[in-house]
Amino acid sequence: MAKLGPSIDELISALRCLPGVGPKSAQRMTFHLLERNRDGGQRLVQALSHALDNVKHCKRCRILSETELCSRCDDHRRQQDVLCIVEMPSDVLAIEQATQYQGQYFVLSGHLSPLDGIGPDALGIPKLIDWLDKNIIEEVILATNPTVEGEATAHFIGELARARNIKVSRLAHGIPLGGELEFIDSSTLSHAFSGRESL
Amino acid sequence: MELTSAFILHQRPYRETSSLVDALTRDHGRVSLVARGLRQTKKRSSPIQIFQPLWLSWYGHGDLVTLSQIEKDEPGYRLLGNASLCGLYMNELLVKLLPVHEAEPDIFDAYRQALSSLQQNNNEQITLRLFEKALLSHLGYGLALTVDVESGEGIEDDGIYIYHPDSGPHRVFGQRLQNTVSGRSLRHLEQETGFDELSLKEIKHMMRSVINYYLGGRPLHSRQLFAGLNQFNTKTN
Numbered sequence A: 001m002a003k004l005g006p007s008i009d010e011l012i013s014a015l016r017c018l019p020g021v022g023p024k025s026a027q028r029m030t031f032h033l034l035e036r037n038r039d040g041g042q043r044l045v046q047a048l049s050h051a052l053d054n055v056k057h058c059k060r061c062r063i064l065s066e067t068e069l070c071s072r073c074d075d076h077r078r079q080q081d082v083l084c085i086v087e088m089p090s091d092v093l094a095i096e097q098a099t100q101y102q103g104q105y106f107v108l109s110g111h112l113s114p115l116d117g118i119g120p121d122a123l124g125i126p127k128l129i130d131w132l133d134k135n136i137i138e139e140v141i142l143a144t145n146p147t148v149e150g151e152a153t154a155h156f157i158g159e160l161a162r163a164r165n166i167k168v169s170r171l172a173h174g175i176p177l178g179g180e181l182e183f184i185d186s187s188t189l190s191h192a193f194s195g196r197e198s199l
Numbered sequence B: 001m002e003l004t005s006a007f008i009l010h011q012r013p014y015r016e017t018s019s020l021v022d023a024l025t026r027d028h029g030r031v032s033l034v035a036r037g038l039r040q041t042k043k044r045s046s047p048i049q050i051f052q053p054l055w056l057s058w059y060g061h062g063d064l065v066t067l068s069q070i071e072k073d074e075p076g077y078r079l080l081g082n083a084s085l086c087g088l089y090m091n092e093l094l095v096k097l098l099p100v101h102e103a104e105p106d107i108f109d110a111y112r113q114a115l116s117s118l119q120q121n122n123n124e125q126i127t128l129r130l131f132e133k134a135l136l137s138h139l140g141y142g143l144a145l146t147v148d149v150e151s152g153e154g155i156e157d158d159g160i161y162i163y164h165p166d167s168g169p170h171r172v173f174g175q176r177l178q179n180t181v182s183g184r185s186l187r188h189l190e191q192e193t194g195f196d197e198l199s200l201k202e203i204k205h206m207m208r209s210v211i212n213y214y215l216g217g218r219p220l221h222s223r224q225l226f227a228g229l230n231q232f233n234t235k236t237n
């Protein structure tokens, strides 16, 4: 890429830390901010800097939060003895929007992946164990993704909970609502078939 | 090129929309591929999983080639519970021990057989030890299990041996040494039958030291998973 001056080059290269932003898009964003929307750029600077200073992780569930405890963990009306384990913060929002779930969450920020060097510590498992040991938890809901790694992670945490006599459940994996068998991909169908329920 | 039988051992995001895929193929050994746009299509169909038999083809030369075609073969192996951790362990072993582009159909077949055995919930310890044995053997690091390499005498059931990864079993007498393996356990591993709790335990330790030797100090993260499960569970029990 042509050198446009150190400040511009640095901005282009900095913008590339965003997911899905390559050299072309970064250059387009840079020109847009500098040529047409300096006010927007100023606002971006302040919002980013403010967020970086003020947003941390909830010390209980590990979701992003501006307070020590996030609003969900701080809400005493929520059920305290059910704990739902998810891979990503966005999963919490998805479950909150789609279900009537009123219990607690724990965000792993990923799944076990030995080949990436991601083990129990990176997922905050020691913290989770501490939670299980120091509180009365009746049920752990494993809501990790239906991938092999998600399955392995669910198994790992499930074993820890079972060893503490806590009921363990796993989200059912099945056919999308309104779907027709014929058009469902084979892995989903085989998953749903082996996970069938008696009526 | 023609499509070849394969499994994905590992994949990670690469650049904006691509994946870097580590695959085990039957006809070309381990291959590193760039899969362009694979992540974009993820949302539409269910993404390619590990333990899923595949047909693959690619173009390009050298250590990193580009995926051209990928199709699912038969239904993937479903490893549940502890078997899923065992599967991840086998994948890590293959990625760390297998050089790229060295065709070794026997390793592919041994891997597939081990997956099938794990899926059927056969004894995981036996499945893993036989897979490790086959892997070492086809890598050219075959185990010596029939003679005491020092004296040249046959292995005796009640003999106690220390297995040296670079040579084989050495018989030891008298003092209780650690990390020994009985002749009986060596026979179980040689004949691939008759295993019991004691021999499986001894063989596990022996295999671990042999594999460590060939890993040359690189850690196996999946081993820490098994260890973690024990550690976290015994702390409060």
Ligand SMILES: [Zn+2]
Residues within 6 Å of the ligand: A058, A059, A060, A061, A062, A063, A069, A070, A071, A072, A073, A074
């Ligand atoms: Zn929280």
